Amino acid sequence: MENFKKLLDEAKKCVRCGICNSVCPTYNVLRKESVGPRGRVALIRERATTGDGAGFGKEFAIDLKACTLCGSCLGSCPRDVDVPKLILGARTAVVESEGLSVGAGLVFKNFLAPGKLAGLALKTASRLKRLLLKSSVGENGLLRRFSLPIIGKGRLVPNLADIFFLDRPEVKKLARVEAKEGRPRIGFFAGCGINYLMPEVGVATIKAVTDLGADLIIPSKQVCCGMPALSAGDRKTAKELAIKNLNAFEDEDLDYITTSCATCSNALKSVFLELLGDDPEHQERVQRFTSKVRDVTELLANELSYKDKGDKKEGLVTWHDPCHLSRYQGVREEPRELILKSGYAFKGMKNPCKCCGLGGGLVFSDYELSIEVTKKKAQNILSTKASIVATACPGCIVQLRDALHRYTPKDELIPKVVHVLELL
Amino acid sequence: MSLPPPIKKKLGRIFEPKSISFSKEDLLCYSYDATGESHLPDVVVFPTTAEEISLTLKLANESGFPVIPRGGGSGFTGGTLPVSGGVVISTQRMTSISIDQENLVADVGSGLLTGDLQDEVEELGLFYPPDPTSVKFSTIGGNIAENAGGPRAVKYGTTRDYVLGLEVVLPNGDIVRTGVKTAKGVVGYDLTRLLVGSEGTLGIITKAFLRLIPKPKEKALMYAVFGDLASAADVVSTIIREKITPSTLEFIDGASIRCAEEYVSTGIKSGAEAVLLIETDGTLKSVEDSTALIKKICQENKVLEFRVAKDKKEIKDLWKLRKNLSPALYKIKPTKINEDIVVPRSMLTSLVTGVQEIAEARGVLIVSFGHAGDGNIHVNVMIDKDDPDEAKRGAEAVSDVFDLTLSLGGTISGEHGVGVTKAPYLSRELSSSLLSVMRGIKDVLDPKGILNPGKIFLSPSNKEN
Numbered sequence: 048m049e050n051f052k053k054l055l056d057e058a059k060k061c062v063r064c065g066i067c068n069s070v071c072p073t074y075n076v077l078r079k080e081s082v083g084p085r086g087r088v089a090l091i092r093e094r095a096t097t098g099d100g101a102g103f104g105k106e107f108a109i110d111l112k113a114c115t116l117c118g119s120c121l122g123s124c125p126r127d128v129d130v131p132k133l134i135l136g137a138r139t140a141v142v143e144s145e146g147l148s149v150g151a152g153l154v155f156k157n158f159l160a161p162g163k164l165a166g167l168a169l170k171t172a173s174r175l176k177r178l179l180l181k182s183s184v185g186e187n188g189l190l191r192r193f194s195l196p197i198i199g200k201g202r203l204v205p206n207l208a209d210i211f212f213l214d215r216p217e218v219k220k221l222a223r224v225e226a227k228e229g230r231p232r233i234g235f236f237a238g239c240g241i242n243y244l245m246p247e248v249g250v251a252t253i254k255a256v257t258d259l260g261a262d263l264i265i266p267s268k269q270v271c272c273g274m275p276a277l278s279a280g281d282r283k284t285a286k287e288l289a290i291k292n293l294n295a296f297e298d299e300d301l302d303y304i305t306t307s308c309a310t311c312s313n314a315l316k317s318v319f320l321e322l323l324g325d326d327p328e329h330q331e332r333v334q335r336f337t338s339k340v341r342d343v344t345e346l347l348a349n350e351l352s353y354k355d356k357g358d359k360k361e362g363l364v365t366w367h368d369p370c371h372l373s374r375y376q377g378v379r380e381e382p383r384e385l386i387l388k389s390g391y392a393f394k395g396m397k398n399p400c401k402c403c404g405l406g407g408g409l410v411f412s413d414y415e416l417s418i419e420v421t422k423k424k425a426q427n428i429l430s431t432k433a434s435i436v437a438t439a440c441p442g443c444i445v446q447l448r449d450a451l452h453r454y455t456p457k458d459e460l461i462p463k464v465v466h467v468l469e470l471l
Numbered sequence: 472m473s474l475p476p477p478i479k480k481k482l483g484r485i486f487e488p489k490s491i492s493f494s495k496e497d498l499l500c501y502s503y504d505a506t507g508e509s510h511l512p513d514v515v516v517f518p519t520t521a522e523e524i525s526l527t528l529k530l531a532n533e534s535g536f537p538v539i540p541r542g543g544g545s546g547f548t549g550g551t552l553p554v555s556g557g558v559v560i561s562t563q564r565m566t567s568i569s570i571d572q573e574n575l576v577a578d579v580g581s582g583l584l585t586g587d588l589q590d591e592v593e594e595l596g597l598f599y600p601p602d603p604t605s606v607k608f609s610t611i612g613g614n615i616a617e618n619a620g621g622p623r624a625v626k627y628g629t630t631r632d633y634v635l636g637l638e639v640v641l642p643n644g645d646i647v648r649t650g651v652k653t654a655k656g657v658v659g660y661d662l663t664r665l666l667v668g669s670e671g672t673l674g675i676i677t678k679a680f681l682r683l684i685p686k687p688k689e690k691a692l693m694y695a696v697f698g699d700l701a702s703a704a705d706v707v708s709t710i711i712r713e714k715i716t717p718s719t720l721e722f723i724d725g726a727s728i729r730c731a732e733e734y735v736s737t738g739i740k741s742g743a744e745a746v747l748l749i750e751t752d753g754t755l756k757s758v759e760d761s762t763a764l765i766k767k768i769c770q771e772n773k774v775l776e777f778r779v780a781k782d783k784k785e786i787k788d789l790w791k792l793r794k795n796l797s798p799a800l801y802k803i804k805p806t807k808i809n810e811d812i813v814v815p816r817s818m819l820t821s822l823v824t825g826v827q828e829i830a831e832a833r834g835v836l837i838v839s840f841g842h843a844g845d846g847n848i849h850v851n852v853m854i855d856k857d858d859p860d861e862a863k864r865g866a867e868a869v870s871d872v873f874d875l876t877l878s879l880g881g882t883i884s885g886e887h888g889v890g891v892t893k894a895p896y897l898s899r900e901l902s903s904s905l906l907s908v909m910r911g912i913k914d915v916l917d918p919k920g921i922l923n924p925g926k927i928f929l930s931p932s933n934k935e936n
Contacts, residue, residue: 063505064545066545078517080500086500089500090499104496106494106497126798126801
């Protein structure tokens, strides 16, 4: 109850004009007030005002979960109501009063820290995956071989890496790197997406950064950024993970810290500060840490001044703005600049900032809604006729691959989805 | 009143499970609109066909429960509030659209967002002009029910001017088609016109046949700042007298400018007492001609600054200036009572100065901006509704503004409708014989008073309104 009360002042700012509903991805699919920002804020306000007397049932938690936390509503609000923060706060309040589901708790605490029990489980899963799943056209992901309860028909699941990024010998070698005169030292935060699913993006990062005359250091004790836990309302675990990461990067004397995942870079830049900024024990450390964080697209375009090499490459590229990069960090120009300098032809899509539909845990809590949100995005991509979609977030990549596999007409070529670094 | 279980059961037979909800969460989410009031309904339904609505209304007549149609829920006068419970019918899933390019008619579901219709037709080089500020989140059905206007009304008229015909479920459950799909039509009474602006009290609109026009090829946006109100008002009158019809002619008063300036950097020259945003559209030649003429008129009327937007970015920035007003106002006071009064264009100066006198007399902040071109000014009384004394003074100021408006030959609502919030003032504008004709019409169509009760007229029992 107390945790809900904290949210009341923010919720009361809403004047219920309804403008936010027009930009909300889930509202526009279901056309139902309770899955739009205005409705969610009304629900949170009622819960904060009347407590258990609100008479809410299980729908309340479901409505709260059906949000991608894309942040579009915040940008549209004349009163600057921070809806994503309210939703995170409400999810946390629900978890604190009702507890986390056992499965989710296990995942956040174990899976996302390399070397632990669940890391082993994932490795086993990686070995077994071919039994149940088959490759899709173009090796963009895997499709089910048989009827599996958790994976719907036609759903493209990401391929679990054969050897995880942080376990690769060439990556382990970079855990400690001698300081060299004139070479900036850049700490690399891999994140779960790159570690488990897309080591190739990590490899491309190593190459891009070292080619530009900097050294990449990949501390071995890093763990998950904590966003999946926080999104589910598990603030306690998110905090623990943040502290572990501070420790992992502390001793390396770094000029910058970078990551090739937009969700992670936002977490490292802002969420860590929000989680630990008021904690006297960590305050100073976290400020020092966050001030060094740059998304890899910023790092390459600004700090390392990536230059056009003048070569022309085959293919038309379009760009998808991850919510955590464009709206949460305000980084929009840098990735476009990188594409233009990469030698590919570029064509922007309609509404590039529209959410891919995966975020906020929606892909886990309601896959059907999540992939329906992506439909419009897929159509906008397809109408550019681009052969490559670039973005900067493994989560978006997974979702866009699945959606394009599903929504591309049979007689058309499915566009390839890559991290922008893979174009350089 | 809450619905007895057997009725809920019968409703459950009309709708698929995913199209009906009794959950407390959903009821709360359909209890409000943009007025800030909240009244819980008993059930929310999400029909996709007129037949489902028809069956619901038939059941309502048999069992006597209220039915409230609702589009985007963005109204300012409470038209969609379930003031006495009942069934809220959300039309938002009725989003069909088909465009007849040969006859320039759009056939659309009433739940389609007006902005979505505009995007679709503009891609075909066509134009649906009505543009209420809520265009991106209000529905065609809601726009028709409230006869929504917007900045372009000065040239293109309001929603009513584009509605050729309607598919409507009458309160008794009959599904009828009013009007025509042709450019002309005079067979029988014009029920289409009656239903437009009827605020969901005479029938539930399920489809609309809308007139489209070719999209103007060019447009230009001008920005003019004045050191006194009279000069800006003179410019407005002269533009109209010179027979130029701008596509928008927006006005921002000195009080608004000063308020906004305290919180956001508007870049408006200091000493400004009025700003006009003027847009013209048409062919390149006509746009150039009227722009030159408007510039001349401004210069002859002591304009402090005059600019024509050079590119899309500047156009966007200028409109942002107007749109930034609302957020800035909320930083001064948390509650905005937005009254959309209209006066004859020639009365603009009297209105704005009169409003400032009311503001001083009642001790509240009032800012005015809006559609000067058609005399439709949004008078915003800024208060904190949690402060009972200020709330009272605010309400008195609103009452004074209505009296002033009517004394200047105007009307108390140009585009928001009467709903709940303006019902107490209806008899100030309409004579008792007109009111009884209107009540008579309502009684013929809805003898049991089940459709959107408590709206427009004070309450069914209160006849002296």
